[in-house]
Amino acid sequence: MSNRHxxxxxxxxxxxxxxxTLNVDPGYLGNPDEVKLMPYVGESLALLTSFGFRFLVLSNQSGIARGYFTHNDADAVNEKINELLQPYGVQIEKFYYCPHQESDDCSCRKPKDGLVRQALLDFSVDTENSWMIGDAIRDIEAVQPVGISGILLAENPxxxxxxxxxxxxxxxxxxxxxxxxxxxxxSYQHKIILNQTDLVQxxxxxxxxxxxxxxxxxxFDILHPGHLQLLYQARLLGDKLCVGINSDASVQRLKGDxxxxxxxSVRLLMLANLPYVDYVTVFEEDTPENLIQTLQPDIHVKGGDYQIHDLPESNIVHSYGGKVIILPFRKGFSTTKTIEKIMQK
Structure with a gap:
């Protein structure tokens, strides 16, 4: 019967x-007096606790089947681990372990998924945002069928x-x-939409x-207050703000080698984390006419001292009934001038 949390x-x-992974392994650990935490375990789990993560252990303990120690010994070791974690404010909520040898052909010995499936019955787990950490490939394989991502502790992949x-x-x-x-x-990846078909949808x-x-x-090479003001004001003009940014090759053609x-990737990250930006996409051309023709936004915003009729994209916007709005730049801010100032120092 499930013991749902x-x-x-x-x-x-x-x-x-x-x-x-949690403790140093002397080999078939059955004596709680020999328990020693691996380096950084307490501090690292305490940090993850601060972000709302909870902890469960999935472990192969064939020493029980081999007669090296008992279930009670294994439980005592697990209790000792929690005792050592207590000063860090960390608790392993449950230890799941398989007592069998590989030759027993059970359903719970990792890399089989019996342990994690039992845990999913006992606890309400957000598998999409959960992780497995272990020092063996079998640890990672055990959670693959339930859609949990894995991190392997090793020097080399x-x-x-x-x-x-x-x-x-x-x-x-x-x-x-x-x-x-x-x-x-x-937290921001859902805002970055590189596939134009998805963006049009x-x-x-x-x-x-x-x-x-x-x-x-x-x-948007070096984000500055002028950019922020433009984007904030642009968002106020409608319900959704989509920002198109030049690809690296396009920037190089326009601005120099x-x-x-x-x-x-950095520019996408910076823009997608702004609360007033809803979507970010990329165009390879030097100007955004093709992207504008594809998206047909209600309003196209440009910053600076342009005249609407001087913008090459204005004819496209007007052709489908859209509107072009020129917003003033915030004085005193320029990516080019910022770079020049850095170079002078």
Missing amino acids: INEESSPFIFLDRDN PEDTPNNLVFVAKDIKEASHFILQALFEK KRNTDKEHGKQWVFTNGC SRPVNSL
Whole structure:
């Protein structure tokens, strides 16, 4: 029978191997007095706790079947691990372990998925935002069938890896840092839409719901207050703001061989994290006419001292009934001048 956790709302969990992941492995560990945490374990799990992660252990303990120690010994070792983690404010909520040898052909010995499936019955797990950390490929393979991503603790990546292995870390500290980085990146990735077909679909859906799209574009190489003001004001003009940015090759053609200073991936990251930007996409051409023709935003915004009739894209916008609005630049800010100032120093 399932022992479903009282909190029915799903939570992100870190599934952990035990020996050589949480604790030093002397070989068939059955004596709690020999338990010693691996370096950085307490601090790393405490950090992850701060971000709402909870912890479960999935472990192979064939020493029981081999007669080296008992179930009670294994439980005592697990209790000792939690005792050592307590000063860090960390608790392993449950230790799942397989007591069998490989020859027993059970369903719970990793890389089989019996342990993790039992855990999913007992706890409400947000598998999409959960992770497995272990020092063996079998640890990662065990959670692959349930869609959990894995981090392998190793010096070098093995040749053959399961599809759910996303990172190889030298220790649990590096693994925890990667998880937090992934948490950050996931927060904005939905805003970056490189496939124009997907972007048009979002545009059409919003149009059906009566939402006005505003579009603006630029290199946005070194983001400064002038950019921020332009983007903030552009968003106020409609319901959704889509920003088109020049590809690296396009920036280089327009600005010279030394540009861009920040690569496309960095520029995408910076823009997607602005609260008033809804979507970010990329165009390879030097000007955004083709993208504007494809998206047909209700309003096209340009910053600077342009005249509407001087903009090559204005004819396209007007052809489908759109509107072009010129917003003033914030004085005193320029990417080119910022670079020149840095070079002078």
